Amino acid sequence: GDSVTQMEGPVTLSEEAFLTINCTYTATGYPSLFWYVQYPGEGLQLLLKATKADDKGSNKGFEATYRKETTSFHLEKGSVQVSDSAVYFCALSYLGNDYKLSFGAGTTVTVRA
Amino acid sequence: NAGVTQTPKFRILKIGQSMTLQCAQDMNHNYMYWYRQDPGMGLKLIYYSVGAGITDKGEVPNGYNVSRSTTEDFPLRLELAAPSQTSVYFCASSYGGNSPLHFGNGTRLTVT
Numbered sequence: 001g002d003s004v005t006q007m008e009g010p011v012t013l014s015e016e017a018f019l020t021i022n023c024t025y026t027a028t029g030y031p032s033l034f035w036y037v038q039y040p041g042e043g044l045q046l047l048l049k050a051t052k053a054d055d056k057g058s059n060k061g062f063e064a065t066y067r068k069e070t071t072s073f074h075l076e077k078g079s080v081q082v083s084d085s086a087v088y089f090c091a092l093s094y095l096g097n098d099y100k101l102s103f104g105a106g107t108t109v110t111v112r113a
Numbered sequence: 114n115a116g117v118t119q120t121p122k123f124r125i126l127k128i129g130q131s132m133t134l135q136c137a138q139d140m141n142h143n144y145m146y147w148y149r150q151d152p153g154m155g156l157k158l159i160y161y162s163v164g165a166g167i168t169d170k171g172e173v174p175n176g177y178n179v180s181r182s183t184t185e186d187f188p189l190r191l192e193l194a195a196p197s198q199t200s201v202y203f204c205a206s207s208y209g210g211n212s213p214l215h216f217g218n219g220t221r222l223t224v225t
Contacts (some may be wrong), residue, residue, distance in 0.1 A: 044156075
């Protein structure tokens with residue numbers, strides 16, 4: 001079945017450091033891929049998405065490129081801030097599964113000043 | 114614009130008790146979902162609904178029930194609480210398809 005695997009955390013960084021969170025997927029169809037972010041005490045919110053191969057999603061300085069050849073959707077940010085401290089979830093959905101989201105386990109990121 | 118509102122925020126139940134987690138959205142979304150979040154496990158889908166009067170099971174429906182009598186409300190019922198149901202519960206809604214999910218702030222439930 002379809003699934004998402006994220007790099008395990010927690011990840012601790014200093015401000016202005018480069019952040020990468022790896023995400024790979026398996027799916028029987030042609031999925032859309034998402035990154036959701038959960039700030040402390042809040043629900044998840046969409047960070048970015050890509051709906052087909054080679055698409056790049058971007059938002060708030062974060063980027064991720066849909067790589068069909070490596071079945072990956074790695075999240076990157078060039079210079080993190082303390083306000084980026086959160087839990088990040090990779091997820092996928094596709095038509096054959098009624099677009100229900102399958103989530104990865106989440107990666108906790110802490111940015112120190 | 115309130116978005117998705119969940120109540121209560123916290124609750125402690127004894128084994129065998131029952132309760133209803135409330136969820137309401139004001140965005141006129143047809144699709145609504147209930148997830149549970151356990152540490153290191155991501156989110157697991159409990160139940161979902163594609164419109165008023167229609168509900169369907171997700172990955173982990175055992176021990177839960179839902180109803181969808183209106184577009185706005187999607188309550189989750191626990192009939193006989195068990196320690197395994199200790200979790201954080203999130204309600205979400207969307208327009209369906211690949212449209213983004215809008216989440217509530219969650220209900221933290223402890224069963225002892």
